[in-house]
Amino acid sequence: MKKTDIVLIGLMLFALFFGAGNLIFPPYLGMEAGKDFLPAITGFVITGVSLPFLAVLAIALSKDGITSIGSRVHPLFGLGFALLIYLAIGPFFGIPRGASVAYEMGVAPFFNGTSAIHLFLFTALFFAIVYVLSLNPSKLVDTVGQFLTPVLLLAIAALCIVAFFQFDAPAGEPAVKYADASFTAGFIEGYLTMDTIAALAFGIVVITSLRNKGITNQAQIVRYTATAGLIAAAGLAIVYVAIGWIGVHMPGADQFENGASILTAASAALFGSFGNMLLGVIVALACLTTCIGLTSACAQFFEEKWPKLSYKKYVLLFTLISLLIANLGLTMIISFSVPVLVMLYPFAIVLIMLSLLQPLIGQSRPMYIGAVLLTTVYSLHGGAVALGLETEAFAHWIGWVPFFESGLGWIVPAAAGALIGRLIKAT
Known part of the structure; x- marks a missing residue:
């Protein structure tokens, strides 16, 4: 297998991981952690980078993906756990959140606020694109790794490099939750990216991509998956630190209520009106690639377990459900997703570590x-x-x-x- 193929799969995996939460949480963490940014971002990287990498590796080592890992407790637990994971990161929480963040950060600033009709029109177009690009999972590497990811990385690099030379505000005092336990606060904040549980689904996307390249030997699948995972992990860690740094050193960052507002203001301060367009490209690509990967992974899982519906019909079903939930708005989606994620994450981490x-x-x-x-x-x-x-x-x-x-x-x-x-x- 060519080295370029592995690099492209790694870039695809990076883009699948780098979605809504990855973009909005690090800047806010940086703003709240202030002088304690280093231990806070270290904790965040562990749950946001290291654990997802280990999860992908655990899936590659297992015979039947996430179901077989949970079945070591009991077959019914394995199926139920897998079902909850796929529904949480898929049409119920993860995919709708991606579309909502794309709207809030990439479209709403141009209309001076949110609008129900604008949200519906945007999400309808967004999920039409997700549907089309998810229909053929064998093309994910070419579509995402070769084309979308490089554009995404270039846009992020432009924002972060200019910010590094322009923003020089001193780090502030840490907020209460970071003042006493900055590392563990960052560790828990990494839960909200959903990447560790998403990795349990993305593992099958990587393995499918490798098999489409003619790799069938289990040892080779594990080795190539680990290499691709390291490429994605390195990219995620660098981006997290960079956009988190913006939250630490952007003048007036403590005036904003969330990471989306910080990045919106930062891009406008650095690039003027063009900044909103640049951020819109970053957000749209980040959320789009993640939603494509999640839709494909969910459809593959459900087709395997319940084959009465075809892969394409599952793709259609999940995009329609995601469209409906996305129109509830970002705040509501986050409010009912957090309790579920807090409950699922410990199980996911325990099963991953026992498997490894x-x-x-x-x-x-x-x-x-x-x-x-x-x-x-x-x-x-x-x-x-x-x-x-x-x-x-x-x-x-x-x-x-x-x-x-x-x-x-x-x-x-x-x-x-x-x-x-x-x-x-x-x-």
Whole structure:
């Protein structure tokens, strides 16, 4: 296989990952973290880059993708977990959010605000393009990796390089959540990119691309997937640090309520009216490539599990559902997606890590069951907190574990559950 093919697959994977959350969260993190930007962005990169890379690798190592990883707990859990992941990153949350962010940042500034009719017209055109470009998954590498990604990278580079020479405001004092635990705050902020759970779906897109290139040997698939993943990871890390730096050093950044507003103002300050056009190109390409990848991955999964509908019909179904939900607006989509993501992320991380450690610790159902059962307690609590339903009694009962206050209380119980299950298997 040619090196250029691997590079193109890596660029495709970068573009699939780099969507709505990747664009709007780092600048806001930079603004809020201020002087604590370095540890905060380090935590963000771990959940936003390292874990997605490991997730793609875990999928390449498994025989049946995300379903087989979850089936190590129980076959029904494997299917249910995979279904929740694909629906969350696909037509219910991830894809509609991408279209909504593209509208909010790329179109609304030209009309001095949002409009229901403008949102509908834009999303109708957006999803028509997503539908057409998702119909042939074998062309994703050529469409995304060869054409769309280079334009996206050039646009981002233009914004960040000019910002580096123009913005010189001193880093401010960190906001409350970053002042006490900047690393863990950044770590949790990385959840919202959805990339770790998206990687569980994008893994199949990479593997399909490799097979379309004639690669069928499992060892080669794993090796090439790892190489492509490293290319994508390096690109993501560089871009995160660069656009996060804008939030730290842009004059008056603390006046804005979100990362979208920061980038909009930054592009206007640096390039004038052309800045809105430049940012519009960045946003449109970033969100478009991600939505294409998610639509294709979801359609491939559903066709494999429920083949009564064809791949093309699933593509049509998911684009229509995404169109309807996208018109609810970005704020509403984020509000009902956060609790679900907070609950799903711990399970995804635990299953990924157990899968990657399998050569060292072996594979036993009790080990997976123990880890998932104890993770469930803290995952449900995290979701309840996100919904505003936390009870003090329950929090007091489970809150003695390390990292609980930082939202990472599931880490030690998951490890303990896996160890207990491993010991049960050994006896």
